[in-house]
Amino acid sequence: MKTKIIQISAGKGPLECAFVVAKVLKIFLKELITNKVEYTILHKENGLQNGTVQSVSIQLKGNHLADFLTNWLGTIQWIGISTFRKLHKRKNWFIGCFEIQDSSTIQINENEIQFQAIRSSGAGGQHVNKVSSAIRAKHTTGLQVLVMDSRSQHQNKKIAIKRLQEKVINFNVDQAKEQLKNQWENHQKLERGNPIRVFTGSDFKQIKKSKSFKNKRNQLKNDLRKQLE
Secondary structure, three states, X not given: OEEEEEEEEOOOOOHHHHHHHHHHHHHHHHHHHHOOOEEEEEEEEEOOOOOOEEEEEEEEEEOOHHHHHOOOOEEEEEEOOOOOOOOOOOOEEEEEEEEEOOOOOOOOOHHHEEEEEEOOOXXXXXXXXXXXXXXXXXXXXXXXXXXXXXXXXXXHHHHHHHHHHHHHHHHHHHXXXXXXXXXXXXXXXXXXXXXXXXXXXXXXXEEOOOOOOHHHHHHHHHHHHHHXX
């Protein structure tokens, strides 16, 4: 499974753009579920009004993420009347969906874990103190766990691996959150041209872009004609 982090942002846009982010986020999450993509919301900054989101960052995990994101990464347009300013003439609002490069993710490998058998402590009588059934598992990153749930050393080792994996995952998420707190570059580079997706109306119905090369072909003919004159 691949892992990616994406950010949906209103950029420096007005309140209406934060409204669009909130609506698009619901559609995006619904498509993730339909495509069986696991997700974790790492950071969400709410807008100034209820029901608005200024920015949201999501960690995705699944197969064929690149294909899925092909239809999402880029500028997203909504054509509609502002719910906050009814008399506002503007009807085109833009937000952005970006991929964030995360270099801090740690992948755990059992070969990178050091195991140490130690004597258990606590309740259990003399048997607990005599048998080295507890397991200390330490990852090369320095993260470690101590497990003494069972009298079986083998069982404690299995539990230790699972808990260490969970600890590494939580470490990854915390690192990503810290990185995203300072992630404002995407707010600066939102472009309005050539949106990857276009939604319209209060129900956010998607407008499918029709692929037509007629205008481009005519432009090329005109340019060639001018060169021959």
